[in-house]
Amino acid sequence: MLIRDTLEGYGIVSRLFHWLMAIAIFGMFALGLWMVRLDYYSPYYNAAPNFHRDLGMLLLLALVVRWLWRAANPKPVSDDLTPAERKISNVVHWGFYVLLLVLMVSGYLISTQDGESIDVFGWFSVPSIFRMPGLEDRAGYIHRLFAYAVIALAVVHTLAALKHHFIDKDDVLGRMWSGPKARPKSKEDNSQ
Numbered sequence: 001m002l003i004r005d006t007l008e009g010y011g012i013v014s015r016l017f018h019w020l021m022a023i024a025i026f027g028m029f030a031l032g033l034w035m036v037r038l039d040y041y042s043p044y045y046n047a048a049p050n051f052h053r054d055l056g057m058l059l060l061l062a063l064v065v066r067w068l069w070r071a072a073n074p075k076p077v078s079d080d081l082t083p084a085e086r087k088i089s090n091v092v093h094w095g096f097y098v099l100l101l102v103l104m105v106s107g108y109l110i111s112t113q114d115g116e117s118i119d120v121f122g123w124f125s126v127p128s129i130f131r132m133p134g135l136e137d138r139a140g141y142i143h144r145l146f147a148y149a150v151i152a153l154a155v156v157h158t159l160a161a162l163k164h165h166f167i168d169k170d171d172v173l174g175r176m177w178s179g180p181k182a183r184p185k186s187k188e189d190n191s192q
């Protein structure tokens, strides 16, 4: 099994990061919208935001590790994309990293502006390091805005991937789902 990325496609580490984080991000969006509408008497009134915060901090850690992994690996180049599509997909991919970082840091700021640390599932604690009057409201506004921006970009990104798969019938989605295609063996390979 291919662990690292190669010029031909994504290895298992990048693919796991991609799909697990995509599911978690869509889930966090739905959870966020639901939890802010809960009333005080709901049994989930405290539990849901706690879970949202704890998973959010794990996702922040995963984002940093994923970015470091990305930087330490070659970037797969797709012959299926035109030069313009390659440029756009590069901007979209970098856009995701930036939007997600702002989203997660703003979430951290909402949660820690009162000086409370975040106890991530009882495994480790992330301290409050920054306090400022009015910060909760501003960070809350940015958090909501960036959550919608991430999901809007993810919808466009998903539609583009589906178009490649079903209309262009190329291997762009396949390379992210199951890795690069096995190269056909050359005559020299066969003779060995």
Ligand code: HEM
Binding pocket: 024, 025, 026, 028, 029, 030, 031, 032, 033, 036, 049, 052, 053, 054, 055, 056, 057, 059, 060, 103, 104, 105, 106, 107, 108, 109, 110, 111, 118, 140, 143, 144, 147
């Ligand atoms: C994948 C990452 C995340 C997504 C998609 C996400 C999404 C959302 C959404 C949609 C809301 C509801 C906003 C509203 O309608 O007012 C929300 C609220 C909230 N999120 Fe996140 N969030 C993420 C990460 C985080 C992180 C890392 C933290 C903290 C460590 C966090 C803390 C909060 C808090 C405290 C609220 C409640 C804000 C309020 O009461 O207005 N979130 N989130």
Ligand code: HEM
Binding pocket: 014, 018, 021, 022, 023, 025, 026, 070, 076, 078, 089, 093, 094, 096, 097, 154, 157, 158, 161, 162, 172, 173, 174, 175, 176
């Ligand atoms: C919130 C959800 C998503 C996020 C944040 C996201 C983010 C990314 C990022 C950052 C990359 C660049 C590779 C990397 O750095 O790992 C990427 C590549 C890719 N994503 Fe997503 N993605 C999401 C959902 C999806 C979905 C739902 C699909 C398909 C149905 C999809 C299909 C692809 C494909 C095919 C590539 C490879 C594109 C290429 O080789 O140029 N993604 N995605």
